[in-house]
Amino acid sequence: xxxxxxxxxxxxxxxxxxxxxxxxxxxxxxxxxxxxxxxxxxxxxxxxxxxxxxxxxxxxxxxxxxxxxxxxxxxxxxxxxxxxxxxxxxxxxxxxxxxxxxxxxxxxxxxxxxxxxxxxxxxxxxxxxxxxxxxxxxxxxxxxxxx
Amino acid sequence: xxxxxxxxxxxxxxxxxxxxxxxxxxxxxxxxxxxxxxxxxxxxxxxxxxxxxxxxxxxxxxxxxxxxxxxxxxxxxxxxxxxxxxxxxxxxxxxxxxxxxxxxxxxxxxxxxxxxxxxxxxxxxxxxxxxxxxxxxxxxxxxxxxxxxxxxxxxxxxxxxxxxxxxxxxxxxxxxxxxxxxxxxxxxxxxxxxxxxxxxxxxxxxxxxxxxxxxxxxxxxxxxxxxxxxxxxxxxxxxxxxxxxxxxxxxxxxxxxxxxxxxxxxxxxxxxxxxxxxxxxxxxxxxxxxxxxxxxxxxxxxxxxxxxxxxxxxxxxxxxxxxxxxxxxxxxxxxxxxxxxxxxxxxxxxxxxxxxxxxxxxxxxxxxxxxxxxxxxxxxxxxxxxxxxxxxxxxxxxxxxxxxxxxxxxxxxxxxxxxxxxxxxxxxxxxxxxxxxxxxxxxxxxxxxxxxxxxxxxxxxxxxxxxxxxxxxxx
Numbered sequence: 001x002x003x004x005x006x007x008x009x010x011x012x013x014x015x016x017x018x019x020x021x022x023x024x025x026x027x028x029x030x031x032x033x034x035x036x037x038x039x040x041x042x043x044x045x046x047x048x049x050x051x052x053x054x055x056x057x058x059x060x061x062x063x064x065x066x067x068x069x070x071x072x073x074x075x076x077x078x079x080x081x082x083x084x085x086x087x088x089x090x091x092x093x094x095x096x097x098x099x100x101x102x103x104x105x106x107x108x109x110x111x112x113x114x115x116x117x118x119x120x121x122x123x124x125x126x127x128x129x130x131x132x133x134x135x136x137x138x139x140x141x142x143x144x145x146x147x
Numbered sequence: 148x149x150x151x152x153x154x155x156x157x158x159x160x161x162x163x164x165x166x167x168x169x170x171x172x173x174x175x176x177x178x179x180x181x182x183x184x185x186x187x188x189x190x191x192x193x194x195x196x197x198x199x200x201x202x203x204x205x206x207x208x209x210x211x212x213x214x215x216x217x218x219x220x221x222x223x224x225x226x227x228x229x230x231x232x233x234x235x236x237x238x239x240x241x242x243x244x245x246x247x248x249x250x251x252x253x254x255x256x257x258x259x260x261x262x263x264x265x266x267x268x269x270x271x272x273x274x275x276x277x278x279x280x281x282x283x284x285x286x287x288x289x290x291x292x293x294x295x296x297x298x299x300x301x302x303x304x305x306x307x308x309x310x311x312x313x314x315x316x317x318x319x320x321x322x323x324x325x326x327x328x329x330x331x332x333x334x335x336x337x338x339x340x341x342x343x344x345x346x347x348x349x350x351x352x353x354x355x356x357x358x359x360x361x362x363x364x365x366x367x368x369x370x371x372x373x374x375x376x377x378x379x380x381x382x383x384x385x386x387x388x389x390x391x392x393x394x395x396x397x398x399x400x401x402x403x404x405x406x407x408x409x410x411x412x413x414x415x416x417x418x419x420x421x422x423x424x425x426x427x428x429x430x431x432x433x434x435x436x437x438x439x440x441x442x443x444x445x446x447x448x449x450x451x452x453x454x455x456x457x458x459x460x461x462x463x464x465x466x467x468x469x470x471x472x473x474x475x476x477x478x479x480x481x482x483x484x485x486x487x488x489x490x491x492x493x494x495x496x497x498x499x500x501x502x503x504x505x506x507x508x509x510x511x512x513x514x515x516x517x518x519x520x521x522x523x524x525x526x527x528x529x530x531x532x533x534x535x536x537x538x539x540x541x542x543x544x545x546x547x548x549x550x551x552x553x554x555x556x557x558x559x560x561x562x563x564x565x566x567x568x569x570x571x572x573x574x575x576x577x578x579x580x581x582x583x584x585x586x587x588x589x590x591x592x593x594x595x596x597x598x599x600x601x602x603x604x605x606x607x608x609x610x611x612x613x614x615x616x617x618x619x620x621x622x
Contacts, residue, residue: 066247068246068251069361084355084356091247092355116246
């Protein structure tokens, strides 16, 4: 059904409405609070519980991970690949620990499943890249997190 | 049949059956650690204690045969309290190793602690620890995880027939070890890991390679010898990780020998020839199927030919060959081969007193029933040989100058010196029937896809025939 909007005389005149609209714009522009920020210089505060880039926690320089495979088991995106091995100072450790970040959905279930407090999601959210990235173990072992 | 009551349910039983088995038949689970249907009963873990009416104390279900009119309670408060206490005692010294332990996911202790145990522990003292002992190439021991069920000791003495595992010290200091710390000698050492209800004895072969819950299981039959033990292939992403015995009371009971258990290695071996190859000098050159078949035909062209068929092939393949070979090669002699010195089932005998038999291929009996002749030596004047095998039959040595074409599973390390190799499939990659030494027909089941360009035998035979026709080459 076609409904015709009822317009008053001033609305039909057009100029009055333009000035009204410009008044609202100008008011917000000159006296209102800004909602945007100057991004790289200014940053917004995120919650400490934000789930961003992954890292593996290390204690005294040794990774906490024992390659128990609970994170690849629980991962709904199947983006974690681990190969276990043995070395003299640690019975079981991950020889390979890869996270295919593009597949990751940042649900944080790996962090929840981990019995060794090893895999963590930091609050780092700047992860854009120009190529497809798989996080290798060495990269994940950089202690960049705050958890 | 006699009847007893378990948890208010009337259950029929055969006289002499113990309560664990009777209850299991009725679908009632009684937890246990030290009991194993294939071993003697010691009743020392106390986990299976149940309440029986008119008996003042709890009775261990594994050592109590069911009797007429017996009234058993497996879920009463007293029983539950006992299970909780037993679990607490067993876990006092058990390390929280599950993330590292290979057994986790299929561990009796883990499952039953979850089901019957208490999530809280009152023990705050230091746990006992042991130094580990090397137990030879098959078994990795971790004594800290042991719960002293003595299944391994009983397996050694009662089944493997060697008293090599012993318990030394007493009480909580008990240590399971080998006599004088010697490495294990039995050929059935893999079963120690199977009977162990915890991660105390694990396979070195499987160590840290895969978690148990990722594995997909295919019931199949071992091709290690003419016994045809039932087993399960565990694979993930087309890679076989291990083989475990499957219970069949009439063939192998609960056991599997090490040779059969680790036989699967050749399937995924690096040097397996998975592309059609031609021999160029010392090395093998991969090529395509058409060229390889043309080359094989050229090798055979005008020569006096003999055909050797491995007894590790299935009955289905043998029958296909029986129709195919006379059509393609006229009356060239056909022999079956497998183990040197064993040309017929007459020569096949037990190799030990447990499972192993002398014929190291699985289908010797089947081939003989189908009327193949056994191979002893090549008839005089043979210039070329076609060897068809599944991967286990041992290739005989041929005189220099005899040209050989291989069809099936071969490895470059064997270096058979073949002119052409047409890659076929191993026992894990095909379906089929094999006949064991007593005439029992059993099914091989395909668990993984063929590697590389390996093809099933019928497909290769079809390609061979069609190639001949289109190229107009007289076969």
